[in-house]
Amino acid sequence: MRKIMKLTGVMLLAAIAAVSCKKDEHPLDLNLTPVGTLATPNDNVAVKLEPTTNANVLFKWDAATTADGGLILYEVAFDKEGGDFSKPVYKVLSDGAGTQTQVTISHKDLNKIGNAAGIAASSTGKLKWTVIASKGTNAKTSTTSHAMQLERPAGFAENPAELYLTGSATEGGTDLSKAIKLKKTEEGVFEIYTALKTGDYILTDKNTEGGKKYYIDNGIIKEGTAPTTVSGSEKPYRLNFDFTSATAKSVEIRSIGLYMSAYGTEIGTLSYIGNGVFEAPKVAVEFYQFSWGRDERYKFIIHTVAGNEYVGSVNQNNDQPAGKPASYFYLVPVVNSQWDNTYKFDPSADRKNVKVDVMLQPNAYTHKVTVL
Structure with missing residues (x-):
């Protein structure tokens, strides 16, 4: 009996709800007067x-x-x-x-x-x-x-999110899947350290088919498939492409010097070996003896056809490298100062030979010192 009463109550509520819904039904008025002023x-x-x-x-x-x-x-x-x-x-x-x-x-x-x-x-x-x-x-x-x-100013309305270098003049050749990725230094601005040889190259925002293509015409970046021609022997360059101003710059890199602060001179030369890497396979290192102890500070000088540029630590002063994070070895532009923004060799490098690599690649500009 109770079940029957409950069922009857539920049915009654459903009927009332249905009647209520029918009473609320009315057509939606979609009419409107458009914006006038x-x-x-x-x-x-x-x-x-x-x-x-x-x-x-x-x-x-x-x-x-x-x-x-x-x-x-x-x-x-x-x-x-x-x-x-x-x-x-x-x-x-x-x-x-x-x-x-x-x-x-x-x-x-x-x-x-x-x-x-x-x-x-x-x-x-x-x-x-x-x-x-x-x-x-x-x-x-x-x-x-x-x-x-x-x-409208010079430059592109939409900057590429990524940029690649491909072509017969490049280290990756004409295989688009092997196109070389550039480092994005800021919005719309890209940079790469790479070697160029006789041939041509083009820029693209994808290392697959279907990407936008760009070329250089008298230092101006333009969208299109006309390749940029390179002549002469293979040499390392730093290439800069600024899409915010549609300008391109290139500078030849002659070498990178390992500069030791206490001596005030370079104790080794790094040559380009490919893929954004400069290397000195064997450099003799001897710390300088001061009255207070032996000095082990160093940084780097990039020798370009336009002049010298100094790169070193983001920190003005540094401790020894043991136990430091990867960021300790990052390279940033620094001023020409004998002592500031230097790194320190590991103590085991004193009176030893070391191999030094400077990696100027899209993921990071950094370096490594290996005691031989």
């Missing part, structure tokens, strides 16, 4: 883009309206100067996940938008923008639009 930036505003800074532009407009005051989402749409927004080149959701009648767009993103609208780097061009309001599946584009004049 674009407040800022003004029509035909001129913006000189500085994408490497934190500069931005605020876009604002009047709200669209609906009969029931329901939620409206907004997108700012960009198109070429003569476009009609049927196929915008770029769209940006407004602030507040699309709910606010404004959006702040950085110069960096505007540089990408200008590129998408066909405005070339180092040039000035126009595009137009408007606002698309939507409620549910109903989207309406404003009949009002504003023009913007953008002055």
Whole structure:
């Protein structure tokens, strides 16, 4: 009997719920009036883009309206100067996940938008923008639009996340899977120590098919497949590619010197052996005798055709290397100072021969000393 009463109660509640649901049913009103006024930036505003800074532009407009005051989402749409927004080149959701009648767009993103609208780097061009309001599946584009004049700087709108070197002039040859990866020193800037020989090379953002290709034309980085030609005997170089300014630099590396501070001179020469590695297979080391003890400090000098550069420790002063982390041996640019930013040989190196390797590779610029 109790089971029957419980079952009857459940059925009664379900019936009441069903009736309640039917009473709440009503058609969703998707009607809306599109955005009428674009407040800022003004029509035909001129913006000189500085994408490497934190500069931005605020876009604002009047709200669209609906009969029931329901939620409206907004997108700012960009198109070429003569476009009609049927196929915008770029769209940006407004602030507040699309709910606010404004959006702040950085110069960096505007540089990408200008590129998408066909405005070339180092040039000035126009595009137009408007606002698309939507409620549910109903989207309406404003009949009002504003023009913007953008002055784009040199450089690329989108920098590669990675960069590889490939071609007959390179150590990896023409096999794309063996392309040499460059070190990313900062956003859009890449560097590599490598050997080049007679032949050609090209840059790519992938070591597989389908990546973007870049080449160098009179020191300027350009997108395309035209290879850069190299002539002469094989030599080590440091190559720098800055996509933020679209500039490329190269300098020939003659050798790296092992500089011992107490003597104020180089006690060994490291030659390039490939894959970003310079090596001195056998260097005689003898610590310098001062009244207070024997001095074991050293660092390195990179000899380039443009002059000498000093690399050493990030620390101004160092202890002996035993038990130190890998970062102890990292190499950074330092000033020409006899004593500062030096390392210390392990005590076992005194009056012995050592093998010294400097590894200037994408994962780290570092070195290793092996007592023979």
